[in-house]
Amino acid sequence: MSPVAKDGESNSKGGGERSKGMGTTLVTTKVDNGRPISKPITTPIYHTSTYLVESCESALDQSLNGYLYGRLGAPNAEEVETTMAAVEQGAGAVMFSSGMAAISNTLLCFLQPGDHMVVASSLYSGTQTFITHYLTKFGVDVTFLDAVDDGIDAYARATKENTKMYYGETISNPMMKLLDLQEFGKLGGEKGIMTVVDSTFSTPINQVHVSLISKS
């Protein structure tokens, strides 16, 4: 059994001892058995949404780069992001809790009203719905390529003055169409247009998407 640290036992206020309530004891009791904690081989799972800060000033001091609140950054999420960036040979990664969260955030972050995007015909239904019913509400102009002709040349032909993004799925769902990533990246590079791919079906073990697109 682990001994309980002194600061979890009781709380003295004024002259007399005052017992902590059950709730306070449950959230403040810490183990202190004097054993040093060595570095664990795998990152422990942090079951916390909020992190202790030394002061309000230190919480607001961005240069300290500490953790504050889970949605703003958390060690386990950062480990996944760092690992994904390493295996994809990319500059960085951002983790989301679902595919549609990643896709909708990417489109809403990088596209403005008045921008145009070119999208492959064969597309996951959730993405199709988001683009058709929601993205267009924000004034984004969309060209869906024709199913019989959605090769890289079709992206080039559909490009307009205001085209800001080419979008496709590396292996499309459900039609299993393949996108030539090198040619896709090359076209985006030549035209100065952002290329975005959904790689749900092909993990970096089979296809290193970011490096294929960016090195073409």
Ligand SMILES: Cc1ncc(COP(=O)(O)O)c(C=O)c1O
């Ligand atoms: C190709 C593709 N993109 C995106 C999604 C959406 O992922 P999620 O269900 O995690 O939002 C799916 C889900 O099946 C998918 O197949």
